Amino acid sequence: MVKEDDIRAQVLDLLAPFIRRAPSGLVVNDDSRLVEDLEIDSADTFDLVLSLEEHFHISVSDESLRCFTTVGSIVQFVRGTTTTENA
Amino acid sequence: MCDFPQAFLLKWILSPGTTGVVSGERKASIVRVSGRAAVTGLGVVAPGAPNLSAFTSLLLEGRSGISYRPEAAELGLGCNVAGVPEIREDILNQFVIPARRRAMNPVISLATLAAVESWQDAGFALDPQMSGPADPRTGVVFGNCVGGIDTVCETIGPMVLGGQTRQMGSRRVEQVMYSGAAASVAGTLGAGGPVVAISTACATGASGLVQAMRLLRTGECDRVIAGSVETSNVFVWGLFDAMRVLTREWNDQPERASRPMSGSASGFVPAGGAGALVVERWEDAMARGARIYCELVGAFENCGGQRSAGTMSRQSPEGMRKCIEGALEGAGMAPGEIDYINGHLTSTAGDLDEVKALMAVMSTGEAFPWINSTKSLIGHTLGAAGSIESIATALQLYKGFLHLSANSEDVHPEIAGVGPRIVRREQSSVAPRTALKTSFGFGDVNVCLVFRRAN
Numbered sequence: 001m002v003k004e005d006d007i008r009a010q011v012l013d014l015l016a017p018f019i020r021r022a023p024s025g026l027v028v029n030d031d032s033r034l035v036e037d038l039e040i041d042s043a044d045t046f047d048l049v050l051s052l053e054e055h056f057h058i059s060v061s062d063e064s065l066r067c068f069t070t071v072g073s074i075v076q077f078v079r080g081t082t083t084t085e086n087a
Numbered sequence: 088m089c090d091f092p093q094a095f096l097l098k099w100i101l102s103p104g105t106t107g108v109v110s111g112e113r114k115a116s117i118v119r120v121s122g123r124a125a126v127t128g129l130g131v132v133a134p135g136a137p138n139l140s141a142f143t144s145l146l147l148e149g150r151s152g153i154s155y156r157p158e159a160a161e162l163g164l165g166c167n168v169a170g171v172p173e174i175r176e177d178i179l180n181q182f183v184i185p186a187r188r189r190a191m192n193p194v195i196s197l198a199t200l201a202a203v204e205s206w207q208d209a210g211f212a213l214d215p216q217m218s219g220p221a222d223p224r225t226g227v228v229f230g231n232c233v234g235g236i237d238t239v240c241e242t243i244g245p246m247v248l249g250g251q252t253r254q255m256g257s258r259r260v261e262q263v264m265y266s267g268a269a270a271s272v273a274g275t276l277g278a279g280g281p282v283v284a285i286s287t288a289c290a291t292g293a294s295g296l297v298q299a300m301r302l303l304r305t306g307e308c309d310r311v312i313a314g315s316v317e318t319s320n321v322f323v324w325g326l327f328d329a330m331r332v333l334t335r336e337w338n339d340q341p342e343r344a345s346r347p348m349s350g351s352a353s354g355f356v357p358a359g360g361a362g363a364l365v366v367e368r369w370e371d372a373m374a375r376g377a378r379i380y381c382e383l384v385g386a387f388e389n390c391g392g393q394r395s396a397g398t399m400s401r402q403s404p405e406g407m408r409k410c411i412e413g414a415l416e417g418a419g420m421a422p423g424e425i426d427y428i429n430g431h432l433t434s435t436a437g438d439l440d441e442v443k444a445l446m447a448v449m450s451t452g453e454a455f456p457w458i459n460s461t462k463s464l465i466g467h468t469l470g471a472a473g474s475i476e477s478i479a480t481a482l483q484l485y486k487g488f489l490h491l492s493a494n495s496e497d498v499h500p501e502i503a504g505v506g507p508r509i510v511r512r513e514q515s516s517v518a519p520r521t522a523l524k525t526s527f528g529f530g531d532v533n534v535c536l537v538f539r540r541a542n
Contacts, residue, residue: 006298020186022216043257050256 007082008075015071018044020035030072038071056082124300124383125372125541128209128312128365129478130201134170134319134358134465138178139204142475143482149512150493151342152465153356159324166333166339170320172197172359182215183275190258191271194235198268198316199275199472202229202362203310204230206276209365210377214277219280226308228295229269229363230285230315232470232528233323238262240322256333268316272363280308287388288528289431291315292362292473293536297386299366310367317469319359327357330400332435333469345467347432347460348442348502348509356432362474364481379541380481385418387411391442391531402437402527407444414523414535415448422449425456425537427489427519429480431527432460433467441525442502451504457494457517459510473526480522480533484540487518520523 012028019028020039034040040048045068049060052074058081068074129139135152136142145152153170160167179188182203191199207213238259246255261267266284273282281302287294288386292315299311317323327333334354337344346352372379391397391406415422428445432438442458449455461479462468468475483489489510498506510517524536 017185017189020184022218040186046257047189050254 004075004079007078010055011052011075011078014055015040015048018048024042028071030070032071032076033069034071052078058082097441116343119419123369124303124366124492125369125377126364126383126538127367127372127377127382128207128211129364129380129481130208130314131360131475131478132172132174132197132200132205133360133362133468133475134172135292136465137173137175139208142478143486146461146479146482147488149464149493149515149516151493153341153344153358155338155341158321158540160338162321162325164321164324164328165331165335166324166328166354166357167338168334168344168356169319169324170356170360170468172360175200182213183309184217187500190236190261191509192235192262193318193320194231194316195262195268195271197318197359197361198229198314198363199271201314201316201363202272202312203275204510205314205363205365209367210375211365217274217277219277221277223279224309225276225278226299226302226311227269227278227279227314228298228302228311229272229274229281229287230291230295230470231268231317232286232288232291233326234265234316235263235267235318235319235341236322237318258305272312272314276312278312286470287532287534288530289469289472290469290526290532290534291354292475292526293524293526293534294388295474296364296383296477296536297388297534300383300386302368303368309371310365312365313361313474314361314363315471315474316361317359317471319357323359323469324357327355328329333357334434343494345434347430347434347463347492348438348498348505349434350494350497350499352434352438352499355435355462356466358468360465360468360475362471362478364474364477368414380485381538383536384420384539385414385537386535387413387417388478388532388534389413390533393531397531399531400529401531402440402533403531404440404444406531407442407527407533408447409474410533410535411444411448411523411525414537418537420521420537423454425521425523427483427522428456428458429476429524430458430460431472431525433462437527439499439501441527442505445525446502446504453507455505455508456523457489457510457514457519458505459490461490463493463495464490469498473524473534476526476540477524480524480538484519484522484538489514489517489519491515
C-alpha cells in the first residue's frame with residue numbers, strides 16, 4: 001500500500017502545473033483551497049483529474065470530483081481509492 | 088487633438104453604408120477620422136527569423152527563410168518547400184506561467200510571442216504573473232486564416248472519433264476557437280479594452296490594422312495590439328496543395344521557389360508565423376517619448392463582390408483598383424507621393440492583376456514607386472501576411488532601406504513596365520518616406536494601408 005506522505009508528494013507534483021497563484025510566498029498544504037488559494041480554475045480541475053487517473057491508475061467520477069476542494073481532499077480521495085483498489 | 092468632433096466621427100463610422108460595398112460611395116468606408124496613429128512596437132516570428140532582430144537582419148541581407156520539407160514529400164504533396172517559423176519555447180517560458188503554457192498550441196504560442204515582443208518593444212512593462220488590473224484603454228485585434236487546424240487534425244478528430252473525448256482535456260476549445268489567439272494575447276498583456284478576432288483570409292493582418300485605427304480614432308482605445316498568426320504544417324499546406332496553387336517546380340531549390348512578379352512563377356510557397364504591431368495615438372506616443380517607427384496615415388478596405396471577373400479565389404481588378412485609390416484618398420495623398428509599395432504579390436497569376444491595378448492608379452515609368460514582395464523571402468504566411476509585411480514596411484521606413492525582392496530577374500512580360508522598379512540589391516540604400524501596403528484575400532476582399540516615415 002502506498003504511504004499517505006508519498007501520495008501527498010505525488011499529488012503536489014501533479015498539482016503544480018495547474019497553480020496560477022504567484023509562487024512568491026505561496027505555501028501549499030492540505031488546507032490549501034484549489035480555487036481560492038491556488039487559483040486553479042474549474043477547467044483546470046478536469047485536467048487535473050485526468051492526470052490523477054493516469055498517474056494513480058484510478059477512476060474519478062464526476063460526483064467524486066465535486067469533493068475536490070482542498071489539497072487534502074484530493075490526497076484523501078486518492079488514498080482511499082488506492083487502498084481499496086490495492087486491498 | 089481631434090480633427091473632427093467625436094459625435095460626428097461615431098455617426099460617420101457607424102452609419103449604414105460603411106461596409107465597403109463596391110457599388111456604394113467610396114467615401115463610405117474610408118478610415119479617415121481624427122487623430123494620427125503611431126506605430127510604436129513591433130513583434131514578429133517569421134520563417135528563418137524567430138524575433139524582430141532576426142527578421143530585420145533577414146530583410147537587410149535579403150536572405151530566404153524557406154526550406155525543403157521532407158514531411159511534405161513523404162505525404163506525397165506536390166510542393167515540398169515551405170516557410171516554417173521556429174517557436175522559441177525558452178522565450179515563452181520566460182513570461183508565460185506553466186498553468187497557461189500547457190494550454191498553448193502552436194497558433195497561440197506564435198501569437199503570444201509576437202504580441203509580447205511588440206508590447207515590450209513599445210516600451211511597456213509585462214507582468215508575467217498577471218497580478219495587476221486590466222487596462223481598459225488597451226485593445227487587441229488579432230486574427231488568423233485557418234487557425235488551429237493542426238490541433239483539430241492531430242488531436243480533436245482522432246480522439247473524438249476514437250471514443251476518447253473525455254481524455255482530450257479542457258483546453259482544446261481555447262486552442263481552436265476563433266478568438267483564441269486574441270484572448271490569449273489579452274490575458275498575457277492584461278488588455279481590458281475591446282478584444283476581438285478578425286479574419287479576411289490572407290488580408291487578415293492588414294484588416295486588423297484598419298480595425299485598430301478605427302478603435303483609436305473613435306476614442307475607444309488609447310493603444311491597440313494589432314496582429315495575426317498562421318501555423319505552417321502539412322494540414323495547411325495540404326489545403327492549398329489540393330488547389331494546385333502551390334509551386335511544385337522548385338522543390339530542389341527552396342530559396343528560389345517564391346518568385347513574385349516572375350515569368351517563371353508557378354505558385355506560392357506556404358508559410359506561417361505571427362506579427363504584431365502596437366498602434367497608439369500619436370499624441371500619446373509623443374508625450375511618453377516613444378520610438379515611432381512610422382505613422383499609419385490611411386487605410387481602406389473593400390470587396391470586389393466576386394463580380395467583374397472577381398471570384399472566391401481571384402480579385403476583381405476593379406475592386407483592387409478602387410481599394411488602392413481609396414487608401415490614397417484616405418491618406419490625403421496623391422499617387423506620386425508614394426515612394427514604395429510592399430505588395431501582396433504571392434508568386435501566382437494574381438501578381439499580374441495586382442501590378443496592373445497598381446499601374447492603373449500610380450504614376451508609370453520611373454515615377455512608379457519602388458516595389459518588392461516580402462513573400463519572396465519568407466513565403467506566403469497567409470493570415471499572418473498582412474501583419475508581418477506591415478512590420479517589414481515599418482522597418483524599411485524607420486531604418487531607411489528597401490529589401491530585396493528575390494527571384495524576379497525574369498519579370499513577367501505582361502508587367503515588364505515595372506521591371507526597373509522592382510527592388511534589387513542595388514537599391515538597398517534607398518530610404519523611402521512613404522509606403523503603400525496591399526493585402527488581398529480569398530472572398531475577393533482587399534485592404535490597402537498607407538504608412539509615412541515619422542520624421
